[in-house]
Amino acid sequence: MADENMTMEDFSKAVDDSFTSFKDEGEANWEKLKEYQAEKTPLTVTVDGVVNKGVISNVEGVRGFIPASRLALGHVDDLNAYLGKEIQVIVREIDEQKGRLILSAVEPLRAKQNEERKARINAIEVGAVLDGKVENIQSYGAFIDLGDGLSGLVHISQISRKRIKSVEDVLQPGQEVKVKVIAVKDGKLSLSMKALEEGGDDRNEDRAAAPKDYKLPKSEDISTNLGSLLKGIKLN
Numbered sequence: 027m028a029d030e031n032m033t034m035e036d037f038s039k040a041v042d043d044s045f046t047s048f049k050d051e052g053e054a055n056w057e058k059l060k061e062y063q064a065e066k067t068p069l070t071v072t073v074d075g076v077v078n079k080g081v082i083s084n085v086e087g088v089r090g091f092i093p094a095s096r097l098a099l100g101h102v103d104d105l106n107a108y109l110g111k112e113i114q115v116i117v118r119e120i121d122e123q124k125g126r127l128i129l130s131a132v133e134p135l136r137a138k139q140n141e142e143r144k145a146r147i148n149a150i151e152v153g154a155v156l157d158g159k160v161e162n163i164q165s166y167g168a169f170i171d172l173g174d175g176l177s178g179l180v181h182i183s184q185i186s187r188k189r190i191k192s193v194e195d196v197l198q199p200g201q202e203v204k205v206k207v208i209a210v211k212d213g214k215l216s217l218s219m220k221a222l223e224e225g226g227d228d229r230n231e232d233r234a235a236a237p238k239d240y241k242l243p244k245s246e247d248i249s250t251n252l253g254s255l256l257k258g259i260k261l262n
Contacts (some may be wrong), residue, residue: 044230054084054096056122063117068134073108081108087130096130099139144213146176154208155222160201168197170205170217178215187220
């Protein structure tokens with residue numbers, strides 16, 4: 027977004043012009059605010075007012091300005107919809123001399139999004155067969171969009187049992203494919219198309235990727251619908 031990287035100087039006039047009806051509440055605790063900033067502490071605040079290009083929340087007796095670009099992961103159409111709501115923020119910038127405090131809700135929202143994505147990935151078992159679509163192609167393989175915000179990599183060595191020189195020789199962006207999950211590690215999905223080819227279900231390879239106590243199901247017995255795999259997974 028255009029104003030995402032605006033500095034305190036960029037916001038200064040907008041803040042000064044818009045704060046005329048808002049006052050600091052209580053005794054300002056700048057040292058505590060600096061501590062919050064250094065530790066990137068998530069703070070739960072209430073949106074007290076709407077001003078030019080953002081909203082206002084009071085933290086430790088100081089008016090905190092949350093720019094519209096730091097209020098959500100996407101574009102905010104109506105700032106008034108946030109009035110009176112509680113949101114999580116971090117302290118982004120401090121200027122004690124000017125009495126200015128800039129907050130951001132983007133980092134806590136992104137952290138929550140990453141945690142939810144991790145939970146969805148961990149719900150997928152090695153051996154699951156899924157439908158997907160080629161998202162983008164690299165020299166070393168193709169990233170497959172599995173839906174629900176998840177994707178995985180089919181390494182060039184896992185595309186086909188036949189030797190291929192280039193990923194583009196076999197796959198194109200937007201192409202629909204069926205893939206098998208051969209590994210789930212560090213929040214990433216490793217996929218294989220080769221394992222689904224006739225004679226390509228290499229059990230030794232699958233056992234190496236799967237936990238020792240995990241019994242590999244037959245491919246035809248596994249749902250290809252990612253939504254059904256994730257059904258019942260509770261996210262905060």
